[in-house]
Amino acid sequence: MSKIFVFGHQNPDTDAIGAAISFAHLQKELGKDVEAVALGAPSEETQFALTTFGLVAPRVITSVKPEADSVMLVDHNEFQQSAADIAEVTILSVVDHHRIANFETANPLYYRAEPVGCTSTIILKLYKEAGIEVPKAIAGIMLSAIISDTLLFKSPTCTEEDVAAAKELATIAAVDLQSYGLDMLKAGTNLSTKSVATLLDLDAKSFPMGDKNVRIAQVNTVDIAEVLERQAEFEATMASENAKNGYDLFLLVITNILDSDSELLVVGEPKANVEAAFQVTLTDNRAFLPGVVSRKKQVVPPLTESF
The missing domain is CATH 3.90.1640.10 (inorganic pyrophosphatase (n-terminal core))
Known part of the structure; x- marks a missing residue:
């Protein structure tokens, strides 16, 4: 070989x-x-x-x-x-x-x-x-x-x-x-024809943080509200993925490529670490992250520090 x-x-x-x-x-x-x-x-x-x-x-x-x-x-x-x-x-x-x-x-x-x-x-x-x-x-x-x-x-x-x-x-x-x-x-922003499971797996990576296993997925869109119309389905699928794969937390970063902002959807625990990382309060498992577009530079580092 x-x-x-x-x-x-x-x-x-x-x-x-x-x-x-x-x-x-x-x-x-x-x-x-x-x-x-x-x-x-x-x-x-x-x-x-x-x-x-x-x-x-x-x-x-x-x-x-x-x-x-x-x-x-x-x-x-x-x-x-x-x-x-x-x-x-x-x-x-x-x-x-x-x-x-x-x-x-x-x-x-x-x-x-x-x-x-x-x-x-x-x-x-x-x-x-x-x-x-x-x-x-x-x-x-x-x-x-x-x-x-x-x-x-x-x-x-x-x-x-x-x-x-x-x-x-x-x-x-x-x-x-x-x-x-x-x-x-x-x-790459045609999301309406894709299943929630597909969207969560399109661009997702796992990160060990402290003693936790954190899964972070990201999707790009031109309409965040349209993506969040399926929030309940996203949450159910994320919870299922947590149970099946041993993730403690599953984060979905929904990024508007035109406005350069993101909405964060979080399923799992400890959510307090997420709130501390981004200095936000999660409401309905969500938080708006103005100016955040990069998982590598703007999401993973503050989360790693928080954990």
């Missing part, structure tokens, strides 16, 4: 899939036998980007060992967000922009982590460092990843490096950055 799998986190977003595709292409150019795979199907937003640039979604896997014994991780490092058997295979490299937690390896590896808004911003640097040209389609999916992760530069995670990288990639991809970016983000 000489092939190396390259993949992002479970419930992949546009960066998880885009970074896997672009990093795998780079590794192939460098002579490695790699395949970009995914730990879940692409969202509508990601599929919009893939279709726009004529790319095929990576095939979905849940475990590695049946086919490969070595992997390269992008856009994540925490084991609970990775493949089911990640602890049983060799991790050759990680390219990421998240916190480092619940991660260890038996052997040395290449690890590239930078405090930028998107993994694909880092991967663009790796192409330049290797002297490898970025093809048009690959530039397009990398651009899409940056737009997604930074909410078209509105997220506090966005840096000048992300903006510069996006402008460079937009030129290579031959698209207008602003108009394409808005079209792509809107493609």
